[in-house]
Amino acid sequence: xxxxxxxxxxxxxxxxxxxxxxxxxxxxxxxxxxxxxxxxxxxxxxxxxxxxxxxxxxxxxxxxxxxxxxxxxxxxxxxxxxxxxxxxxxxxxxxxxxxxxxxxxxxxxxxxxxxxxxxxxxxxxxxxxxxxxxxxxxxxxxxxxxxxxxxxxxxxxxxxxxxxxxxxxxxxxxxxxxxxxxxxxxxxxxxxxxxxxxxxxxxxxxxxxxxxxxxxxxxxxxxxxxxxxxxxxxxxxxxxxxxxxxxxxxxxxxxxxxxxxxxxxxxxxxxxxxxxxxxxxxxxxxxxxxxxxxxxxxxxxxxxxxxxxxxxxxxxxxxxxxxxxxxxxxxxxxxxxxxxxxxxxxxxxxxxxxxxxxxxxxxxxxxxxxxxxxxxxxxxxxxxxxxxxxxxxxxxxxxxxxxxxxxxxxxxxxxxxxxxxxxxxxxx
Amino acid sequence: xxxxxxxxxxxxxxxxxxxxxxxxxxxxxxxxxxxxxxxxxxxxxxxxxxxxxxxxxxxxxxxxxxxxxxxxxxxxxxxxxxxxxxxxxxxxxxxxxxxxxxxxxxxxxxxxxxxxxxxxxxxxxxxxxxxxxxxxxxxxxxxxxxxxxxxxxxxxxxxxxxxxxxxxxxxxxx
Numbered sequence: 001x002x003x004x005x006x007x008x009x010x011x012x013x014x015x016x017x018x019x020x021x022x023x024x025x026x027x028x029x030x031x032x033x034x035x036x037x038x039x040x041x042x043x044x045x046x047x048x049x050x051x052x053x054x055x056x057x058x059x060x061x062x063x064x065x066x067x068x069x070x071x072x073x074x075x076x077x078x079x080x081x082x083x084x085x086x087x088x089x090x091x092x093x094x095x096x097x098x099x100x101x102x103x104x105x106x107x108x109x110x111x112x113x114x115x116x117x118x119x120x121x122x123x124x125x126x127x128x129x130x131x132x133x134x135x136x137x138x139x140x141x142x143x144x145x146x147x148x149x150x151x152x153x154x155x156x157x158x159x160x161x162x163x164x165x166x167x168x169x170x171x172x173x174x175x176x177x178x179x180x181x182x183x184x185x186x187x188x189x190x191x192x193x194x195x196x197x198x199x200x201x202x203x204x205x206x207x208x209x210x211x212x213x214x215x216x217x218x219x220x221x222x223x224x225x226x227x228x229x230x231x232x233x234x235x236x237x238x239x240x241x242x243x244x245x246x247x248x249x250x251x252x253x254x255x256x257x258x259x260x261x262x263x264x265x266x267x268x269x270x271x272x273x274x275x276x277x278x279x280x281x282x283x284x285x286x287x288x289x290x291x292x293x294x295x296x297x298x299x300x301x302x303x304x305x306x307x308x309x310x311x312x313x314x315x316x317x318x319x320x321x322x323x324x325x326x327x328x329x330x331x332x333x334x335x336x337x338x339x340x341x342x343x344x345x346x347x348x349x350x351x352x353x354x355x356x357x358x359x360x361x362x363x364x365x366x367x368x369x370x371x372x373x374x375x376x377x378x379x380x381x382x383x384x385x386x387x388x389x390x391x392x393x394x395x396x397x398x399x400x401x402x403x404x405x406x407x408x409x410x411x412x413x414x415x416x417x418x419x420x421x422x423x424x425x426x427x428x
Numbered sequence: 429x430x431x432x433x434x435x436x437x438x439x440x441x442x443x444x445x446x447x448x449x450x451x452x453x454x455x456x457x458x459x460x461x462x463x464x465x466x467x468x469x470x471x472x473x474x475x476x477x478x479x480x481x482x483x484x485x486x487x488x489x490x491x492x493x494x495x496x497x498x499x500x501x502x503x504x505x506x507x508x509x510x511x512x513x514x515x516x517x518x519x520x521x522x523x524x525x526x527x528x529x530x531x532x533x534x535x536x537x538x539x540x541x542x543x544x545x546x547x548x549x550x551x552x553x554x555x556x557x558x559x560x561x562x563x564x565x566x567x568x569x570x571x572x573x574x575x576x577x578x579x580x581x582x583x584x585x586x587x588x589x590x591x592x593x594x595x596x597x598x599x600x601x602x
Contacts, residue, residue, distance in 0.1 A: 037514070107529050107536070136530070
């Protein structure tokens with residue numbers, strides 16, 4: 001229904017006005033004119049203002065992509081509005097989006113400020129369908145209404161917010177070109193490695209004159225090379241445990257996982273490291289190694305669009321671990337397959353650490369018809385199995401740390417770096 | 429405000445939608461023709477339905493019952509309470525008009541309320557004028573041909589209203 005239609009108010013005024021006058025005539029009671037007169041006037045004025053042109057309505061979002069916790073605005077574009085006096089908007093309420101004012105129900109006289117706007121706040125990462133609404137336009141004196149016109153939703157890409165995170169720990173096995181991680185091999189860096197006798201080819205500015213004068217032979221300061229490292233983020237998207245209440249409320253396991261992955265990726269990309277992403281889940285999303293702001297944006301885009309669910313049957317999981325890379329597994333560690341992946345990598349000698357993203361107090365959603373006691377018992381058994389898996393990973397030498405923001409990985413990364421310098425036996 | 433709660437402006441407007449026809453009906457009491465209880469209940473039910481769904485045609489029913497009762501109650505003259513009833517009916521109608529601007533959860537902004545308050549006051553200026561005119565006309569001998577003129581005027585009004593309500597579709601630009 002796109003054109004103008006008479007409103008119920010106009011119909012009511014016409015019926016009461018005309019019937020009041022008719023009754024006054026038929027009954028010969030001029031007093032009834034007193035009751036009918038306001039309705040006659042209202043109907044007449046509304047009819048005088050009947051619209052002649054049909055307006056067109058379109059809505060658009062100011063932004064197509066924004067981080068969690070931030071907002072955008074849905075604006076109406078109206079054309080041929082000569083006959084429009086009032087604009088009413090009634091926006092749908094999609095999950096994890098907050099609407100203002102009045103939860104998306106807003107109306108205003110069409111004046112110099114233009115049609116009313118609806119502010120949309122993104123409360124959780126992911127693809128959100130925003131902007132679906134119904135719009136009604138009213139002619140002066142509300143005699144005619146155009147609509148409600150249905151406007152479809154637009155996809156809004158909500159990027160995961162960067163959880164507060166910083167780390168001063170060095171990467172365990174930096175193996176790259178140029179970066180900020182202290183390498184094990186000597187090279188042109190700033191970290192002191194040794195003071196050794198001069199060799200042909202050494203730069204003169206590296207001569208340590210104090211030691212040279214004391215020993216009588218030329219000595220130079222050798223430093224460690226500074227290299228970038230590869231960081232592979234493995235995100236467990238097999239299931240979402242716990243309740244998600246948006247960026248300001250309780251976080252589910254996927255919320256913790258995605259936000260932590262985004263924070264770690266941002267940290268390492270800013271340090272000049274190469275970061276890759278593998279999602280263990282229905283979509284099996286992956287992003288290859290890369291660095292720079294554009295690559296970080298690609299990582300966060302992919303995190304925002306990942307699909308939660310079991311891996312397809314035919315899907316074979318290829319992590320693509322390269323030499324010297326640090327593998328950071330972000331998982332609630334409830335799926336046996338993830339434990340298997342981690343154990344396999346550890347046995348191969350890869351530096352792996354697990355970030356436990358199971359929120360405290362998480363409980364599974366009980367299916368309809370299921371006995372809550374049985375569900376609670378099953379969940380307890382699952383948690384016991386999980387603790388067994390974590391203990392076994394610990395015995396293999398794989399650190400498991402719960403995510404708690406800044407400094408989460410510092411201690412384990414330092415320990416991994418120390419261990420990487422020791423001789424070891426790996427299975428291939 | 430929770431997503432499904434009704435804002436205060438909508439509550440006030442819907443209360444006026446409910447009270448308008450009821451007050452207009454009860455206003456026959458001072459004229460000596462108080463309505464029977466079942467009629468008050470009927471109008472209250474219809475007005476309540478109109479308050480719940482102000483965009484529905486059920487509000488017309490309440491107004492028609494009020495008009496019919498006033499037709500029976502005006503045998504003895506034109507009391508001041510008919511003007512009170514006219515004001516109550518009109519306020520109820522305008523409240524329903526404003527409430528039907530949007531869904532129940534949509535609050536009405538102050539500029540819109542102020543605009544319609546001014547418009548309502550202008551429209552209600554017709555009430556005292558019509559009341560004075562009715563008092564002057566009442567009791568005057570019937571003029572010959574008044575029925576023919578009234579019928580012709582009614583036909584013209586219906587024709588005019590029908591033509592006006594039929595909004596022409598705009599031509600597509602070539």
